[in-house]
Amino acid sequence: MKLIGVVDTTFARIDMGSAAIEELKGLGTGFKIVRRTVPGIKDLPVAAKKLIEEDKCDIVIALGMPGSKPTDKMCAHEASTGLIRAQLMTNHHIIEVFVHEDEAPSAKELSWLMDRRSREHARNAYDMLFHPEVLVKNAGQGLRQGYEDVGPIKER
Amino acid sequence: MKLIGVVDTTFARIDMGSAAIEELKGLGTGFKIVRRTVPGIKDLPVAAKKLIEEDKCDIVIALGMPGSKPTDKMCAHEASTGLIRAQLMTNHHIIEVFVHEDEAPSAKELSWLMDRRSREHARNAYDMLFHPEVLVKNAGQGLRQGYEDVGPIKER
Amino acid sequence: MKLIGVVDTTFARIDMGSAAIEELKGLGTGFKIVRRTVPGIKDLPVAAKKLIEEDKCDIVIALGMPGSKPTDKMCAHEASTGLIRAQLMTNHHIIEVFVHEDEAPSAKELSWLMDRRSREHARNAYDMLFHPEVLVKNAGQGLRQGYEDVGPIKER
């Protein structure tokens, strides 16, 4: 039985954690989910590390919605740096699912994007844990999470 | 009995530490508070780490007021990066409460914002320690500390 | 028998990992290759570290194609910082092969550049492992990977 950690924030404007969990549950069996929520994205790194080291999660999905101001962009940078550091300290993958508030032109599209990216990265986490060969098969395929895949370059 | 660390700065223009402590005392019992003050925000990371490792605090609230100049913004970035690193080194949460000097249009509003954000994050720290399920319930609710909550996206 | 790790991404628009592996196989014998693919460049640092620590690779080639938006540039910075940290934590070299999506004026040239830089850095990795004296001989020679070498300054 594998353990998948899911941690999101109260700052985000949709419940990204639940979207990821719902998606995970539809993908297969053989795992349990441990859920946490923290105030903001800068609280995610240690929460993810604790899920790995204290709750023994095999992989973690860390979800958040950085705001659109310059200060928020810096927060996202700090959070991402921390998530990478947490991975290096634990030798476990933490899949970062960030949707910047200004990535979508309207609240409705933002909500759609946050939901979809959460779900597509949940699938990535699932594959990394159970079917890493699927990722190798998709190397260089120009995959994106949320908006449409760009696809591989054909003109060679 | 839990221990909550509170560390703030002599640089800030209101006593953020006392605001957080006053709020904490109104939230419940079952904890003691350990207080420290350092010169500036770049001194916060190690002070917070010492509160965790030497004073055995279970969680720390680190409060500061970054100035408005580009150099000050960089200081805030360095301090935030250090606070995240301190958390990863200790597996304990440190709640960062920063109010940028240019977030408010007047000294009076700045003072109000610093007080209110300090108090609302004190509540976050309290909940993370005693009632983490409250945060999960609020996942994706668009919560903010200081100014009004943005709220969740309704149009879906 | 040496082990060379190769890790690339599903985000990139050509299969950089296969290009590096094909090149390596033409360079000599005495090594085996371990391959991994992750979603994006921010997943590379821990994947590279795991190749070193869990799969016992002697050197790793980490390949990716950062996008052209400011957010993508920041991702590249975070990934690079993580790759350097992973090296320092393991005392092993990880050769970063990044091609920024806006380095080439067309998809066709981008594809050419990604292929060529992957191959030339595969050669660097091979030399660092088997013939480090080749690199010393080339010190200060203005070498580039992908586009043409700039060469050493002659006017002295």
Next chain:
Amino acid sequence: MKLIGVVDTTFARIDMGSAAIEELKGLGTGFKIVRRTVPGIKDLPVAAKKLIEEDKCDIVIALGMPGSKPTDKMCAHEASTGLIRAQLMTNHHIIEVFVHEDEAPSAKELSWLMDRRSREHARNAYDMLFHPEVLVKNAGQGLRQGYEDVGPIKER
């Protein structure tokens, strides 16, 4: 007997280390001073860490004068990040005393500012070591080192 480390640079345009040491000597007794000088600010972090770990200093004052060019600003950022990391690795405070070359309008004022900030932070270091309650008393008082204190916000 406590030990206070002082490390400065040959790059700076006044002898900041001697200013800090002179000030310290006027503040009290009960401590000895260990002095080092390095070429530039990027050499300060490891020098400060060595003062703590090899020379057993209880606190360190790290002084420097970052230049005014963008590259110099980046150096200051790197040095500050390193000083924070050194503190987190040792659980000891390192008081950073940086005066940016462009903080003052003339060489004379720059010299005054460097001298004064060095002295005022020497006092901070002394208080942190011997009288930490003085800092708590000054929480939120809008203190500055070098130029005049801004003071606390009165309009509340």
Next chain:
Amino acid sequence: MKLIGVVDTTFARIDMGSAAIEELKGLGTGFKIVRRTVPGIKDLPVAAKKLIEEDKCDIVIALGMPGSKPTDKMCAHEASTGLIRAQLMTNHHIIEVFVHEDEAPSAKELSWLMDRRSREHARNAYDMLFHPEVLVKNAGQGLRQGYEDVGPIKER
């Protein structure tokens, strides 16, 4: 017998490592030199750390020539951050000798600057190892490596 590590890059446009080594040999005796060359500046941090930990060098000189594009500036930042981290992990000094490609107006001057800064920092490394008191004597003297010294501020 002390050991001095020298590591440079194939990316640079003059052989900075040889310049540093030539200079070192003229400064005195009592040391041996270990030389490495890596592809680019981002490969320097782990190479320097390996020189310290595996080759037992007492100090390392890390030389490189960051390019002039924004991406190159970011590489320099990442490399510098890594070099500082390597120092903190080993408690050994690594003298960074970077000459930005756009620091000089012509290839000829760039070459001169790279040679001279390499040599002057070789002297710094030598002094830090054998005569640290020389650096203390030069504290605050406005020393520069490459271009002329700025000197101390006289107007006080």
